[in-house]
Amino acid sequence: MIFDAATHEQAAEIVGRYPQQRSALLPLLHLVQAVEGCVTADGISFCATTLGLTGAEVEAVATFYTMYKRTPCGEHLVSVCTNALCAALGGDDIFARLSAKLGIGHEGTAGTPGQPGSITLESAECLAACDHAPVVTVNYEFYDQQTLDSAEEIVDELQAGRRPEPTRGALLTDFRTTSREIAGIYGDLAGTVDTPTASPETLRGNVIAEDLRQTAPAMPESYEMPPLPEKK
Ligand code: FES
The missing domain is CATH 1.10.10 (Arc Repressor Mutant, subunit A)
Known part of the structure; x- marks a missing residue:
């Protein structure tokens, strides 16, 4: 290209x-x-x-890095966390249900890559939302505490060309737009990311620490990067 x-x-x-x-x-x-x-x-x-x-x-x-895909991705990337906690709470079953529904396995794509309604499915390592297990993400937007049926409904919506609202965070776009945003290129920054992302469950540790008057060590005023080694 x-x-x-x-x-x-x-x-x-x-x-x-x-x-x-x-x-x-x-x-x-x-x-x-x-x-x-x-x-x-x-x-x-x-x-x-x-x-x-x-x-x-x-x-x-x-x-x-698994976020870089080496084969063409669908319009949407559906990631099902099958790491320990999510797996124990239903993540493995959710992946198996979606895999059977779409007729694809890990990193398979249902539909023509890039075309509307096409979906790439992956079994993912921890998606950093264990407090909401079992978790599914679409283009890295969170759908918390999923069940077999709710995960299947998300896929139905995507295949029908709709964009179900994530549980929290930014609105759903598509895989390519998300990749551009992760690169730091935004069409409309405020409209894209100006939504709350932290949930009470995620902040619970902070609240407890505040109640117990626990503090973290202060960050140093400045930090100097050590020079890179000479290229041989
Ligand atoms: S184990 Fe699933 S989000 Fe951490």
């Missing part, structure tokens, strides 16, 4: 945010994913050229 002028401009904006250009690799991979629907060999080489890295260095990062 040839990346257009707008993508080059957005890439330059991302790179300009970091003192070391190689630090822009993670958001740049998300930008590539927003354009391509996954990270292809062209995307790897775009990142390498933009950041002065080797293809192998970019590939190593892109294959390490």
